[in-house]
Amino acid sequence: MYYLKQILHQAKLSFIREIIVDHQLIDNIYEICMQYGNDIFLVADENTAKFLNQNVFNKISHLIIPAPLVIPARDAHLYENCDSTLPEGCHPSAQTLGSSKVDCKQHTIQHFRSKNWIPVPGTGMTSNASLETVNLVRNKAKDSDLIVALGSGTVNDICKYASYLEKKDYISFPTAASMNGYSSANASILVDGYKKSFEAHLPKGIYIDTDIIANAPLRLTLSGFTDFICRSTVQADWLLSHLLLGTEYNELPFTLVRDLEQTLLREYMQLTQKSTDVILLLMEALLVSGFGMVISKGSYSASQGEHMIAHAMELVTKDYLSLHGEKVAVTAITMANLQEKILSIQNPIIKPTTLNVEHVFDNSEFIKILEQKQIMQQKIGGIIYKEWNNISSLIKQNLLPAKQLQKMFEDLSIPHLPEHLSWNKEQYCKVVDLAFATRDRFTFLDLAHCIEESKIL
Numbered sequence: 480m481y482y483l484k485q486i487l488h489q490a491k492l493s494f495i496r497e498i499i500v501d502h503q504l505i506d507n508i509y510e511i512c513m514q515y516g517n518d519i520f521l522v523a524d525e526n527t528a529k530f531l532n533q534n535v536f537n538k539i540s541h542l543i544i545p546a547p548l549v550i551p552a553r554d555a556h557l558y559e560n561c562d563s564t565l566p567e568g569c570h571p572s573a574q575t576l577g578s579s580k581v582d583c584k585q586h587t588i589q590h591f592r593s594k595n596w597i598p599v600p601g602t603g604m605t606s607n608a609s610l611e612t613v614n615l616v617r618n619k620a621k622d623s624d625l626i627v628a629l630g631s632g633t634v635n636d637i638c639k640y641a642s643y644l645e646k647k648d649y650i651s652f653p654t655a656a657s658m659n660g661y662s663s664a665n666a667s668i669l670v671d672g673y674k675k676s677f678e679a680h681l682p683k684g685i686y687i688d689t690d691i692i693a694n695a696p697l698r699l700t701l702s703g704f705t706d707f708i709c710r711s712t713v714q715a716d717w718l719l720s721h722l723l724l725g726t727e728y729n730e731l732p733f734t735l736v737r738d739l740e741q742t743l744l745r746e747y748m749q750l751t752q753k754s755t756d757v758i759l760l761l762m763e764a765l766l767v768s769g770f771g772m773v774i775s776k777g778s779y780s781a782s783q784g785e786h787m788i789a790h791a792m793e794l795v796t797k798d799y800l801s802l803h804g805e806k807v808a809v810t811a812i813t814m815a816n817l818q819e820k821i822l823s824i825q826n827p828i829i830k831p832t833t834l835n836v837e838h839v840f841d842n843s844e845f846i847k848i849l850e851q852k853q854i855m856q857q858k859i860g861g862i863i864y865k866e867w868n869n870i871s872s873l874i875k876q877n878l879l880p881a882k883q884l885q886k887m888f889e890d891l892s893i894p895h896l897p898e899h900l901s902w903n904k905e906q907y908c909k910v911v912d913l914a915f916a917t918r919d920r921f922t923f924l925d926l927a928h929c930i931e932e933s934k935i936l
Protein backbone atom coordinates (compact mmCIF):
# COMPACT_ATOMS: atom_id res chain seq x y z
CA MET A 480 0.00 0.00 0.00
CA TYR A 481 2.33 2.66 -1.35
CA TYR A 482 0.03 5.69 -0.91
CA LEU A 483 -0.83 4.67 2.60
CA LYS A 484 2.85 4.56 3.53
CA GLN A 485 3.30 8.00 1.96
CA ILE A 486 0.55 9.57 4.01
CA LEU A 487 1.68 7.91 7.22
CA HIS A 488 5.15 9.25 6.58
CA GLN A 489 4.08 12.75 5.59
CA ALA A 490 1.57 13.19 8.36
CA LYS A 491 3.88 11.63 10.95
CA LEU A 492 0.99 9.48 12.09
CA SER A 493 3.38 7.48 14.18
CA PHE A 494 0.82 6.56 16.82
CA ILE A 495 -0.42 3.88 14.43
CA ARG A 496 1.95 1.05 15.08
CA GLU A 497 1.19 -0.99 11.97
CA ILE A 498 -1.16 -1.63 9.08
CA ILE A 499 -0.90 -5.19 7.83
CA VAL A 500 -2.55 -6.57 4.70
CA ASP A 501 -2.35 -10.33 4.27
CA HIS A 502 -4.20 -13.56 3.57
CA GLN A 503 -5.86 -15.35 6.45
CA LEU A 504 -4.75 -12.80 9.01
CA ILE A 505 -7.80 -13.63 11.04
CA ASP A 506 -6.36 -17.05 11.87
CA ASN A 507 -3.70 -15.27 13.91
CA ILE A 508 -6.02 -12.80 15.62
CA TYR A 509 -5.15 -14.03 19.12
CA GLU A 510 -1.40 -13.75 18.56
CA ILE A 511 -1.81 -10.29 16.97
CA CYS A 512 -3.92 -9.04 19.88
CA MET A 513 -1.41 -10.37 22.42
CA GLN A 514 1.19 -7.94 21.01
CA TYR A 515 -0.90 -5.14 22.49
CA GLY A 516 -2.10 -6.49 25.82
CA ASN A 517 -2.85 -9.48 27.96
CA ASP A 518 -6.48 -8.87 28.72
CA ILE A 519 -8.30 -8.44 25.45
CA PHE A 520 -11.92 -7.54 24.78
CA LEU A 521 -13.25 -8.23 21.30
CA VAL A 522 -16.40 -6.90 19.67
CA ALA A 523 -17.85 -8.55 16.57
CA ASP A 524 -21.31 -8.84 15.07
CA GLU A 525 -23.22 -12.01 14.31
CA ASN A 526 -21.79 -12.09 10.78
CA THR A 527 -18.16 -11.29 11.52
CA ALA A 528 -18.04 -13.57 14.59
CA LYS A 529 -18.30 -16.46 12.13
CA PHE A 530 -14.70 -15.77 11.05
CA LEU A 531 -13.44 -16.89 14.46
CA ASN A 532 -13.17 -20.40 15.83
CA GLN A 533 -14.32 -21.42 19.27
CA ASN A 534 -10.75 -21.50 20.48
CA VAL A 535 -10.47 -17.73 20.13
CA PHE A 536 -13.71 -17.17 22.03
CA ASN A 537 -12.43 -19.38 24.85
CA LYS A 538 -9.33 -17.22 25.20
CA ILE A 539 -10.72 -13.71 24.58
CA SER A 540 -13.57 -11.91 26.37
CA HIS A 541 -16.06 -10.77 23.79
CA LEU A 542 -19.38 -9.24 22.89
CA ILE A 543 -21.32 -10.21 19.79
CA ILE A 544 -23.76 -7.52 18.70
CA PRO A 545 -26.74 -8.07 16.38
CA ALA A 546 -25.78 -8.21 12.73
CA PRO A 547 -26.63 -5.18 10.67
CA LEU A 548 -29.03 -5.90 7.88
CA VAL A 549 -26.94 -6.24 4.77
CA ILE A 550 -29.02 -7.35 1.88
CA PRO A 551 -27.34 -8.40 -1.34
CA ALA A 552 -26.48 -5.75 -3.91
CA ARG A 553 -29.63 -4.57 -5.53
CA ASP A 554 -30.77 -6.08 -8.78
CA ALA A 555 -28.63 -5.16 -11.72
CA HIS A 556 -30.06 -2.49 -14.02
CA LEU A 557 -32.55 -1.41 -11.38
CA TYR A 558 -31.25 2.12 -11.32
CA GLU A 559 -30.50 2.71 -14.95
CA ASN A 560 -31.91 5.24 -17.38
CA CYS A 561 -32.97 7.79 -14.84
CA ASP A 562 -32.65 11.50 -15.23
CA SER A 563 -30.75 12.43 -12.12
CA THR A 564 -31.30 16.16 -12.19
CA LEU A 565 -33.49 17.53 -9.47
CA PRO A 566 -37.13 18.30 -10.09
CA GLU A 567 -38.20 21.84 -10.81
CA GLY A 568 -38.22 23.91 -7.66
CA CYS A 569 -35.82 21.55 -5.91
CA HIS A 570 -32.70 23.61 -6.37
CA PRO A 571 -31.74 25.72 -3.42
CA SER A 572 -31.96 28.66 -5.76
CA ALA A 573 -34.61 27.47 -8.13
CA GLN A 574 -35.39 30.84 -9.60
CA THR A 575 -32.07 31.27 -11.34
CA LEU A 576 -30.39 27.94 -11.77
CA GLY A 577 -32.69 26.65 -14.43
CA SER A 578 -35.24 23.93 -14.19
CA SER A 579 -35.06 20.30 -15.03
CA LYS A 580 -37.30 17.36 -14.61
CA VAL A 581 -37.07 13.88 -13.31
CA ASP A 582 -38.40 11.28 -15.64
CA CYS A 583 -37.76 8.12 -13.78
CA LYS A 584 -40.06 5.28 -12.94
CA GLN A 585 -40.57 4.65 -9.26
CA HIS A 586 -38.53 1.69 -8.15
CA THR A 587 -39.98 -0.51 -5.53
CA ILE A 588 -37.60 -1.27 -2.75
CA GLN A 589 -40.15 -1.31 0.04
CA HIS A 590 -39.31 -4.90 0.82
CA PHE A 591 -35.85 -3.78 1.92
CA ARG A 592 -37.43 -1.28 4.25
CA SER A 593 -39.83 -3.74 5.81
CA LYS A 594 -36.94 -5.70 7.30
CA ASN A 595 -36.10 -3.00 9.78
CA TRP A 596 -33.56 -3.75 12.49
CA ILE A 597 -34.90 -4.83 15.82
CA PRO A 598 -33.25 -4.07 19.16
CA VAL A 599 -32.32 -7.19 21.10
CA PRO A 600 -34.60 -7.14 24.17
CA GLY A 601 -32.94 -6.52 27.50
CA THR A 602 -29.43 -5.94 26.18
CA GLY A 603 -29.76 -2.36 25.01
CA MET A 604 -27.99 -3.46 21.86
CA THR A 605 -29.08 -2.62 18.38
CA SER A 606 -27.42 -3.27 15.08
CA ASN A 607 -26.53 0.42 15.01
CA ALA A 608 -23.62 2.09 16.75
CA SER A 609 -25.76 3.30 19.66
CA LEU A 610 -24.58 4.97 22.83
CA GLU A 611 -26.18 2.10 24.80
CA THR A 612 -23.93 -0.43 23.09
CA VAL A 613 -20.91 1.83 23.57
CA ASN A 614 -21.70 1.92 27.30
CA LEU A 615 -22.16 -1.84 27.37
CA VAL A 616 -18.70 -2.31 25.83
CA ARG A 617 -17.21 0.19 28.28
CA ASN A 618 -18.63 -1.75 31.23
CA LYS A 619 -17.64 -5.16 29.96
CA ALA A 620 -14.15 -4.07 28.95
CA LYS A 621 -13.37 -2.24 32.21
CA ASP A 622 -10.60 -4.68 33.16
CA SER A 623 -9.20 -5.15 29.66
CA ASP A 624 -6.20 -3.34 28.28
CA LEU A 625 -7.15 -3.63 24.60
CA ILE A 626 -10.41 -3.39 22.67
CA VAL A 627 -10.55 -5.18 19.33
CA ALA A 628 -13.02 -4.34 16.56
CA LEU A 629 -13.84 -7.16 14.16
CA GLY A 630 -16.35 -5.73 11.71
CA SER A 631 -17.16 -2.78 9.51
CA GLY A 632 -18.58 0.65 10.32
CA THR A 633 -20.83 -0.10 13.28
CA VAL A 634 -18.44 -2.34 15.22
CA ASN A 635 -15.56 -0.01 14.46
CA ASP A 636 -17.40 3.11 15.67
CA ILE A 637 -18.50 1.37 18.88
CA CYS A 638 -14.95 0.19 19.69
CA LYS A 639 -13.33 3.45 18.64
CA TYR A 640 -15.57 5.51 20.92
CA ALA A 641 -15.70 3.09 23.85
CA SER A 642 -11.90 2.70 23.90
CA TYR A 643 -11.43 6.46 23.60
CA LEU A 644 -13.72 7.16 26.56
CA GLU A 645 -12.00 4.43 28.60
CA LYS A 646 -8.54 5.64 27.54
CA LYS A 647 -7.65 2.20 26.21
CA ASP A 648 -5.94 1.20 22.99
CA TYR A 649 -7.98 -0.35 20.23
CA ILE A 650 -7.08 -2.23 17.07
CA SER A 651 -9.24 -2.82 14.05
CA PHE A 652 -9.85 -5.82 11.80
CA PRO A 653 -11.98 -4.27 9.03
CA THR A 654 -14.25 -6.79 7.34
CA ALA A 655 -15.41 -4.65 4.40
CA ALA A 656 -14.12 -1.73 2.34
CA SER A 657 -17.33 0.08 3.20
CA MET A 658 -16.38 3.51 4.60
CA ASN A 659 -13.43 5.71 5.50
CA GLY A 660 -13.86 5.64 9.28
CA TYR A 661 -11.30 2.89 9.99
CA SER A 662 -8.55 5.48 9.89
CA SER A 663 -10.36 8.58 11.11
CA ALA A 664 -10.38 9.87 14.66
CA ASN A 665 -14.13 10.53 14.85
CA ALA A 666 -16.89 8.09 15.76
CA SER A 667 -20.43 8.24 14.48
CA ILE A 668 -22.81 7.26 17.28
CA LEU A 669 -26.60 7.12 17.55
CA VAL A 670 -27.84 9.13 20.55
CA ASP A 671 -31.57 9.39 21.29
CA GLY A 672 -32.36 8.58 17.68
CA TYR A 673 -29.86 11.06 16.25
CA LYS A 674 -26.52 10.17 14.76
CA LYS A 675 -23.76 12.38 16.10
CA SER A 676 -20.07 12.61 15.37
CA PHE A 677 -17.84 12.41 18.45
CA GLU A 678 -14.17 13.07 18.86
CA ALA A 679 -12.36 9.77 19.39
CA HIS A 680 -8.96 8.37 18.42
CA LEU A 681 -7.16 6.24 15.86
CA PRO A 682 -6.57 2.52 16.20
CA LYS A 683 -3.11 1.33 17.21
CA GLY A 684 -3.14 -1.18 14.38
CA ILE A 685 -5.26 -2.06 11.34
CA TYR A 686 -5.26 -5.67 10.12
CA ILE A 687 -6.77 -6.33 6.74
CA ASP A 688 -7.50 -9.93 5.91
CA THR A 689 -7.60 -9.91 2.11
CA ASP A 690 -9.86 -12.97 1.89
CA ILE A 691 -12.46 -11.41 4.16
CA ILE A 692 -12.37 -7.95 2.53
CA ALA A 693 -12.61 -9.39 -0.99
CA ASN A 694 -15.59 -11.56 -0.07
CA ALA A 695 -17.52 -8.93 1.86
CA PRO A 696 -21.14 -8.33 0.75
CA LEU A 697 -21.00 -6.35 -2.48
CA ARG A 698 -23.42 -3.75 -1.14
CA LEU A 699 -20.90 -2.82 1.55
CA THR A 700 -18.02 -2.54 -0.93
CA LEU A 701 -20.08 -0.36 -3.26
CA SER A 702 -21.02 1.85 -0.34
CA GLY A 703 -17.31 2.35 0.32
CA PHE A 704 -16.79 3.26 -3.33
CA THR A 705 -19.37 6.06 -3.23
CA ASP A 706 -18.08 7.34 0.12
CA PHE A 707 -14.69 7.65 -1.55
CA ILE A 708 -15.67 8.94 -4.99
CA CYS A 709 -17.59 11.89 -3.54
CA ARG A 710 -14.07 13.34 -3.23
CA SER A 711 -14.99 15.45 -6.25
CA THR A 712 -17.94 17.31 -4.69
CA VAL A 713 -16.10 17.52 -1.36
CA GLN A 714 -13.05 19.17 -2.88
CA ALA A 715 -15.17 21.65 -4.84
CA ASP A 716 -17.00 22.74 -1.69
CA TRP A 717 -13.90 22.96 0.47
CA LEU A 718 -11.98 24.91 -2.16
CA LEU A 719 -14.95 27.25 -2.68
CA SER A 720 -14.95 28.14 1.01
CA HIS A 721 -11.21 28.75 0.91
CA LEU A 722 -11.35 30.94 -2.19
CA LEU A 723 -14.32 33.00 -1.04
CA LEU A 724 -13.77 33.26 2.69
CA GLY A 725 -10.10 32.43 3.16
CA THR A 726 -10.83 29.36 5.32
CA GLU A 727 -8.05 26.80 5.70
CA TYR A 728 -7.61 24.36 2.81
CA ASN A 729 -5.14 21.54 2.33
CA GLU A 730 -4.56 19.84 -1.03
CA LEU A 731 -2.53 16.95 0.41
CA PRO A 732 -5.40 14.55 1.20
CA PHE A 733 -6.53 14.85 -2.44
CA THR A 734 -3.06 14.63 -3.94
CA LEU A 735 -2.44 11.37 -2.12
CA VAL A 736 -5.55 9.69 -3.47
CA ARG A 737 -5.28 11.02 -7.04
CA ASP A 738 -3.63 7.95 -8.59
CA LEU A 739 -5.83 5.57 -6.63
CA GLU A 740 -8.90 7.44 -7.82
CA GLN A 741 -7.75 7.30 -11.45
CA THR A 742 -7.34 3.54 -11.21
CA LEU A 743 -10.73 3.11 -9.52
CA LEU A 744 -12.39 5.26 -12.21
CA ARG A 745 -11.02 2.81 -14.80
CA GLU A 746 -11.49 -0.42 -12.90
CA TYR A 747 -14.64 0.13 -10.86
CA MET A 748 -16.58 -2.64 -12.59
CA GLN A 749 -14.07 -5.10 -11.15
CA LEU A 750 -15.62 -4.39 -7.76
CA THR A 751 -18.71 -6.31 -8.81
CA GLN A 752 -16.51 -9.27 -9.76
CA LYS A 753 -14.96 -9.11 -6.30
CA SER A 754 -11.48 -8.56 -7.68
CA THR A 755 -9.18 -8.72 -4.68
CA ASP A 756 -6.75 -6.23 -6.24
CA VAL A 757 -9.37 -3.57 -6.95
CA ILE A 758 -11.14 -4.01 -3.61
CA LEU A 759 -7.78 -3.59 -1.88
CA LEU A 760 -7.16 -0.44 -3.92
CA LEU A 761 -10.50 0.85 -2.70
CA MET A 762 -9.60 -0.09 0.86
CA GLU A 763 -6.34 1.79 0.52
CA ALA A 764 -8.15 4.82 -0.90
CA LEU A 765 -10.58 4.75 2.04
CA LEU A 766 -7.78 4.47 4.58
CA VAL A 767 -5.90 7.37 2.99
CA SER A 768 -9.15 9.34 2.92
CA GLY A 769 -9.60 8.64 6.65
CA PHE A 770 -6.07 9.79 7.42
CA GLY A 771 -6.75 12.83 5.25
CA MET A 772 -9.35 13.86 7.82
CA VAL A 773 -6.73 13.59 10.55
CA ILE A 774 -4.39 15.82 8.51
CA SER A 775 -7.23 18.27 7.85
CA LYS A 776 -8.01 18.37 11.58
CA GLY A 777 -11.63 17.63 10.85
CA SER A 778 -13.72 15.92 8.22
CA TYR A 779 -13.21 18.77 5.71
CA SER A 780 -11.46 16.59 3.11
CA ALA A 781 -14.14 13.87 3.12
CA SER A 782 -17.44 15.48 4.05
CA GLN A 783 -19.01 18.65 2.71
CA GLY A 784 -22.36 19.51 1.11
CA GLU A 785 -23.17 15.93 0.01
CA HIS A 786 -22.66 14.67 3.58
CA MET A 787 -24.64 17.60 4.99
CA ILE A 788 -27.65 16.65 2.87
CA ALA A 789 -27.21 12.95 3.72
CA HIS A 790 -27.03 13.62 7.46
CA ALA A 791 -29.95 16.04 7.31
CA MET A 792 -32.02 13.42 5.46
CA GLU A 793 -31.09 10.87 8.09
CA LEU A 794 -32.19 13.28 10.78
CA VAL A 795 -35.50 13.96 9.12
CA THR A 796 -36.36 10.45 7.86
CA LYS A 797 -34.57 8.34 10.53
CA ASP A 798 -33.38 6.21 7.64
CA TYR A 799 -30.72 4.05 9.27
CA LEU A 800 -31.43 1.17 6.92
CA SER A 801 -29.73 2.55 3.83
CA LEU A 802 -25.96 2.40 4.06
CA HIS A 803 -23.95 5.56 4.56
CA GLY A 804 -22.43 5.33 1.08
CA GLU A 805 -25.84 4.80 -0.52
CA LYS A 806 -27.14 8.03 0.96
CA VAL A 807 -23.96 9.77 -0.12
CA ALA A 808 -24.37 8.44 -3.68
CA VAL A 809 -27.76 10.16 -3.95
CA THR A 810 -26.58 13.40 -2.41
CA ALA A 811 -23.28 13.50 -4.33
CA ILE A 812 -25.21 13.42 -7.61
CA THR A 813 -27.35 16.30 -6.35
CA MET A 814 -24.27 18.30 -5.32
CA ALA A 815 -22.42 17.54 -8.56
CA ASN A 816 -25.36 18.85 -10.60
CA LEU A 817 -25.69 21.91 -8.39
CA GLN A 818 -21.98 22.71 -8.57
CA GLU A 819 -21.96 22.38 -12.35
CA LYS A 820 -24.94 24.68 -12.69
CA ILE A 821 -23.48 27.36 -10.43
CA LEU A 822 -20.03 27.15 -12.01
CA SER A 823 -21.55 27.68 -15.44
CA ILE A 824 -23.00 31.06 -14.42
CA GLN A 825 -21.07 33.78 -16.20
CA ASN A 826 -21.69 36.96 -14.25
CA PRO A 827 -23.16 36.07 -10.89
CA ILE A 828 -24.50 38.62 -8.48
CA ILE A 829 -24.94 38.05 -4.78
CA LYS A 830 -28.21 38.58 -2.96
CA PRO A 831 -28.11 37.26 0.61
CA THR A 832 -31.34 35.53 1.55
CA THR A 833 -33.36 35.31 4.70
CA LEU A 834 -34.80 31.95 5.50
CA ASN A 835 -36.74 30.20 8.18
CA VAL A 836 -35.48 26.68 8.86
CA GLU A 837 -37.58 26.06 11.96
CA HIS A 838 -40.38 24.33 10.12
CA VAL A 839 -38.05 21.60 8.80
CA PHE A 840 -35.36 21.22 11.45
CA ASP A 841 -36.61 21.53 14.98
CA ASN A 842 -33.19 22.42 16.30
CA SER A 843 -32.03 25.68 17.84
CA GLU A 844 -28.40 24.91 16.88
CA PHE A 845 -29.35 25.28 13.23
CA ILE A 846 -30.90 28.68 13.81
CA LYS A 847 -27.57 29.87 15.21
CA ILE A 848 -25.66 28.46 12.24
CA LEU A 849 -28.09 30.15 9.89
CA GLU A 850 -27.22 33.52 11.41
CA GLN A 851 -23.50 32.84 10.82
CA LYS A 852 -24.26 31.78 7.28
CA GLN A 853 -26.01 35.03 6.52
CA ILE A 854 -22.92 36.94 7.66
CA MET A 855 -20.76 34.74 5.39
CA GLN A 856 -23.05 35.41 2.45
CA GLN A 857 -22.65 39.14 2.93
CA LYS A 858 -18.86 38.84 2.83
CA ILE A 859 -18.53 37.20 -0.57
CA GLY A 860 -20.14 39.75 -2.91
CA GLY A 861 -16.94 41.68 -3.66
CA ILE A 862 -14.72 38.73 -4.40
CA ILE A 863 -17.33 37.05 -6.56
CA TYR A 864 -17.68 40.24 -8.56
CA LYS A 865 -13.93 40.52 -9.12
CA GLU A 866 -12.66 36.96 -9.19
CA TRP A 867 -15.49 34.66 -10.24
CA ASN A 868 -13.90 33.52 -13.50
CA ASN A 869 -10.68 32.48 -11.76
CA ILE A 870 -12.53 30.86 -8.87
CA SER A 871 -14.78 28.97 -11.20
CA SER A 872 -11.96 27.63 -13.39
CA LEU A 873 -9.85 26.61 -10.38
CA ILE A 874 -12.72 24.59 -8.92
CA LYS A 875 -13.60 23.01 -12.27
CA GLN A 876 -10.09 21.52 -12.53
CA ASN A 877 -10.84 18.88 -9.92
CA LEU A 878 -14.46 18.10 -10.72
CA LEU A 879 -15.84 14.80 -11.92
CA PRO A 880 -18.83 15.47 -14.19
CA ALA A 881 -22.20 14.64 -12.63
CA LYS A 882 -22.96 12.48 -15.66
CA GLN A 883 -19.82 10.42 -15.09
CA LEU A 884 -20.77 9.83 -11.44
CA GLN A 885 -24.26 8.86 -12.44
CA LYS A 886 -23.07 6.45 -15.13
CA MET A 887 -20.77 4.69 -12.68
CA PHE A 888 -23.53 4.35 -10.11
CA GLU A 889 -25.87 3.00 -12.79
CA ASP A 890 -23.23 0.55 -14.02
CA LEU A 891 -22.75 -0.66 -10.47
CA SER A 892 -26.49 -0.66 -9.65
CA ILE A 893 -25.94 1.70 -6.76
CA PRO A 894 -29.02 3.68 -5.69
CA HIS A 895 -28.43 7.28 -6.69
CA LEU A 896 -31.79 9.04 -6.75
CA PRO A 897 -33.97 9.92 -3.73
CA GLU A 898 -36.67 7.46 -4.81
CA HIS A 899 -34.13 4.61 -4.89
CA LEU A 900 -33.97 4.94 -1.11
CA SER A 901 -37.72 5.47 -0.81
CA TRP A 902 -37.08 9.09 0.14
CA ASN A 903 -40.01 11.37 -0.49
CA LYS A 904 -38.90 13.65 -3.29
CA GLU A 905 -40.67 16.72 -1.99
CA GLN A 906 -39.13 16.25 1.44
CA TYR A 907 -35.73 15.65 -0.17
CA CYS A 908 -35.99 18.94 -2.07
CA LYS A 909 -36.79 20.76 1.16
CA VAL A 910 -33.83 19.19 2.90
CA VAL A 911 -31.48 20.00 0.00
CA ASP A 912 -32.70 23.56 0.21
CA LEU A 913 -32.09 23.90 3.94
CA ALA A 914 -29.16 21.54 4.60
CA PHE A 915 -26.74 24.48 4.39
CA ALA A 916 -27.98 25.60 7.80
CA THR A 917 -27.03 22.32 9.50
CA ARG A 918 -23.30 22.99 9.65
CA ASP A 919 -21.03 26.00 9.80
CA ARG A 920 -19.21 24.94 6.62
CA PHE A 921 -19.66 27.19 3.58
CA THR A 922 -20.48 25.10 0.51
CA PHE A 923 -22.20 25.39 -2.84
CA LEU A 924 -25.44 24.88 -0.89
CA ASP A 925 -24.84 28.33 0.61
CA LEU A 926 -23.86 29.86 -2.68
CA ALA A 927 -27.03 28.54 -4.29
CA HIS A 928 -29.01 30.57 -1.78
CA CYS A 929 -27.49 33.90 -2.62
CA ILE A 930 -26.32 33.75 -6.22
CA GLU A 931 -28.15 35.01 -9.25
CA GLU A 932 -27.18 35.17 -12.86
CA SER A 933 -26.77 38.76 -13.92
CA LYS A 934 -29.35 39.81 -16.45
CA ILE A 935 -26.95 42.35 -17.92
CA LEU A 936 -24.29 40.52 -19.87
Ligand SMILES: [Zn+2]
Pocket residue numbers: 659706781782786803807
Ligand atom coordinates in the same frame (compact mmCIF):
# COMPACT_ATOMS: atom_id res chain seq x y z
ZN1 LIG B 1 -18.72 9.48 4.50
